[in-house]
Amino acid sequence: MTYPPPSGGWQDPAWSGQQPDPTLPVPAQPTGKDPYAPADPYAGAPVIPAQAVPADPYAAAAGYPPPAGYPGYGYPPAPPQNGLAIAAMIVSIIGALGLCGYGLGGYIGIVGAILGHVSRKQIKERGEGGAGFATAGIIVGWIATAIAVLATIVLVVFFVWLANQDPSSYDSTTY
Template sequence: MKEPDAGGQIRPPSPQSPQTGAGPARADGQPPRGELPPPGQYPPPGQYPPPGYPADGSQYGGYPYGYAPPQPTNGMALASFIVSLVSLFSCPLLGGVAVYLGRRSREEIRRTGQQGDGLAQAGVIIGWCGVGFGVLMALFMVVYFGFIITMLNSSTAGF
């Protein structure tokens, strides 16, 4: 709500745009102060461009005001994901390494704000799947070789 001035009157808003702070167009044909000229038009020679307008005249500069460059992806999260895939397809014992890397990287991501939380979480989940697969393979091998040893003992006992 607008505050009344000293005389108790509420004044109408000024003719400036609330988003850019620019007023009506200037008489010399230049864009209002603080606004960018249309694409392809440069400021007159010898004058500095208005704030926000790239100094070299290009239309695309770095990141616009108010935007930060994206954070890099956490390397440990990527390593966790890769090691978890290796553990799933070739060496299930590496699943524990993937789980460790994934947990450490998630802590680091929370602390630093880097990208890669999804990779770290996938590394932890796939790593646990690799560990479970390794345990099942070990149990299968124990049962299999136990069965073979039992069969060999029973067949030699008859002689």
């Protein structure tokens, strides 16, 4: 059984009675070589004289405006940290840990608090980062110093009370 040829300008290449459409491009005949392979794989890149290379690599791309200095992806870089603010926090933490030694090690917190105040001033003047470190150094330093002062008062009161005790009230019998 044979079917009539399709209508509407559609061409079936398997149809024997068809003639090629002259409006379509003629496909290239295969040459036996890979069309995507380089001409000579061992040949180097062609040498271009310096006069032929434009100074601006974007100048050759016609139709596109020159790059406008857009920022890169992600967040902008953070400002540098103030080292004095980090030192203030570390010294204040050491002062707080010094409270374990009868509370007298907390006096180191004064140094941390002062460093925190100085670093906060530097951060405002220079626009650096580390304001949180400076604030932590100030707060922890003053708290450690206040606890050290209270511990000193308690120790002095205790030793004064102990010195004023009557030694006769103790049991002086020996075994």
